[in-house]
Amino acid sequence: MSNDWPPQFIFTVCQRGAEQVLKQEIAARLADARLAFSRPGFVTFKLGEPCQQPEQFQLPSTFARAYGFSLGKLVGSKTGELAAQVWETPAIKQLVASEGFADIHTWQRDAKLSGTRGFEPGQTLLAQEVERVIRERSPIESLHPMPAVPRPPSRRNGWVLDVVLVEPNEWWIGCHRTTRRFDCWPGGVPPLDLPEHAVSRAYLKMAESLEWSALPILKGDLCLELGCAPGGAAQALLDRGARVLGVDPAEVELEVNEHPNFQHLRRRSAEVSRRQLHGVRWLAADMNVTPTYTLDAVEDIVSNKATAVRGLLLTLKFTDWKLAAQLPGYIERVRSWGYRDVRTRQLASNGREICLVALRSRSQRRVQRPTHTRRRKDAAHASMPKPPHLPANG
Numbered sequence: 513m514s515n516d517w518p519p520q521f522i523f524t525v526c527q528r529g530a531e532q533v534l535k536q537e538i539a540a541r542l543a544d545a546r547l548a549f550s551r552p553g554f555v556t557f558k559l560g561e562p563c564q565q566p567e568q569f570q571l572p573s574t575f576a577r578a579y580g581f582s583l584g585k586l587v588g589s590k591t592g593e594l595a596a597q598v599w600e601t602p603a604i605k606q607l608v609a610s611e612g613f614a615d616i617h618t619w620q621r622d623a624k625l626s627g628t629r630g631f632e633p634g635q636t637l638l639a640q641e642v643e644r645v646i647r648e649r650s651p652i653e654s655l656h657p658m659p660a661v662p663r664p665p666s667r668r669n670g671w672v673l674d675v676v677l678v679e680p681n682e683w684w685i686g687c688h689r690t691t692r693r694f695d696c697w698p699g700g701v702p703p704l705d706l707p708e709h710a711v712s713r714a715y716l717k718m719a720e721s722l723e724w725s726a727l728p729i730l731k732g733d734l735c736l737e738l739g740c741a742p743g744g745a746a747q748a749l750l751d752r753g754a755r756v757l758g759v760d761p762a763e764v765e766l767e768v769n770e771h772p773n774f775q776h777l778r779r780r781s782a783e784v785s786r787r788q789l790h791g792v793r794w795l796a797a798d799m800n801v802t803p804t805y806t807l808d809a810v811e812d813i814v815s816n817k818a819t820a821v822r823g824l825l826l827t828l829k830f831t832d833w834k835l836a837a838q839l840p841g842y843i844e845r846v847r848s849w850g851y852r853d854v855r856t857r858q859l860a861s862n863g864r865e866i867c868l869v870a871l872r873s874r875s876q877r878r879v880q881r882p883t884h885t886r887r888r889k890d891a892a893h894a895s896m897p898k899p900p901h902l903p904a905n906g
C-alpha cells in the first residue's frame with residue numbers, strides 16, 4: 513500500500529454485505545482498477561496509475577456510501593501515538609503544507625447491517641474520542657476544536673482527512689474533497705436520529721433521502737406515497753410541511769392518520785383511481801415488492817396524462833443481491849418516462865435496497881416557486897422547514 517501523492521489507491525465504504533455488488537460496480541466503471549483490500553463494509557482498490565488530478569476525482573457509485581484516496585494504514589494500541597503518526601503520513605504532510613484540511617472525519621466500519629438489532633451507522637463514541645485526539649495533535653490550529661453537536665456538515669470544496677477505524681487498533685488513513693453533499697458527512701452518514709415520535713424506521717430512510725437528494729419539495733406540496741403503512745416516511749414528509757396521500761392496504765398508525773395533512777387510501781397502488789391523484793407533485797414508493805413491481809406501479813401513474821409528477825423518490829428492494837445487476841436497466845426505464853436526472857444511492861439507513869430519485873431535468877434541482885406566490889412574504893410556499901432535530905445542511 514503506497515502513501516504517495518499523487519495517490520493511486522482509493523477506499524470505499526459500503527453497507528455490510530454489499531461488498532460484492534460494490535466490487536462489480538467499480539469493475540464496470542473503473543476498468544483499470546484492481547481490488548486491493550476488503551473487509552465487510554470497507555473495500556480498497558488500486559487505480560491503473562496515480563490519479564493526476566486528485567481534486568477532480570469523482571467515483572460515480574450507488575453502493576459506495578463514502579470514498580476517498582487511501583493513504584495507508586496504521587496499526588497500534590496507543591491512540592496518542594497513532595494520532596501523531598497520522599500527521600506524519602507523507603501525503604498528509606504534503607497536503608497540510610499545500611492546500612491544508614478543512615475538516616477531519618473519523619468513523620468506524622459498520623458493525624452490523626443497518627437497522628439490525630438496533631444498529632444504525634454513524635459516529636461511535638470510540639470514533640469521536642479518536643477524532644478528538646487526532647485534532648489535538650493537528651498542526652492546523654483551526655482543526656483543534658471538536659465540531660458542534662449536532663455536527664454541521666463540512667464546508668464544500670475543501671480537503672477532508674479521513675481516518676477509518678477498520679478495527680479499533682487498525683486505522684486506515686485517507687482524504688477526499690467535499691464536492692457533493694454526502695462528502696460533507698463523516699463516512700457518508702448524515703447526522704440524523706430517529707425521532708421519538710416516529711412510528712417506523714422508514715422515517716429515517718425518508719429523512720436521509722431528502723437530506724441526500726435535496727429534492728426541492730415545497731411546503732404544501734402534495735406527495736403520493738405507495739406503501740405508506742405504518743407511516744414513518746409520511747411523518748418525515750409531514751414534519752417538513754408537505755401534504756401526503758398515502759396508499760397501502762395495511763393500517764396506518766393513528767397519529768399519522770389523524771394528521772390534518774395526511775390522507776390514507778386503504779388499497780393497493782393499482783386500485784387508485786387517476787382522479788384521486790390530481791395535484792400530486794411528488795411520488796414516493798416503499799413497497800415490499802420487487803423493483804419491477806414498484807416500477808410498474810410508478811409507470812402506471814406517471815404515464816397517465818391526468819398526472820404531472822415532478823419528481824420520484826423510490827426504494828428499490830433487492831430481495832436477492834443478483835437484482836443489483838439490473839440497476840442500469842431500472843435507471844433507463846425511469847429515464848424513458850421523461851425523468852432525465854436520475855440518481856441512485858444505497859443510503860446508510862437502507863436495508864438490502866437502494867434509493868432512486870429522479871427529476872425531469874437537472875435544472876429542476878433548484879427550488880421553483882409557483883409564479884403567483886413568488887412575491888408573497890408569508891410562509892405558505894416556503895421550502896420545507898427542517899424538523900427541530902436536524903442540523904442545517906450546506
Ligand SMILES: C[S@@+](CC[C@H](N)C(=O)[O-])C[C@H]1O[C@@H](n2cnc3c(N)ncnc32)[C@H](O)[C@@H]1O
Nearest residue numbers: 712714739740741742743744745780781799800
Ligand atoms: C416497508 S413497508 C412501508 C413502510 C412505510 N413506508 C413507512 O413509512 O412506515 C412496505 C409496505 O408496502 C405495502 N405494499 C405492498 N404491496 C403494495 C401495493 N401493491 N400497493 C400499496 N402498498 C403495498 C405493504 O402493505 C407494506 O405496508
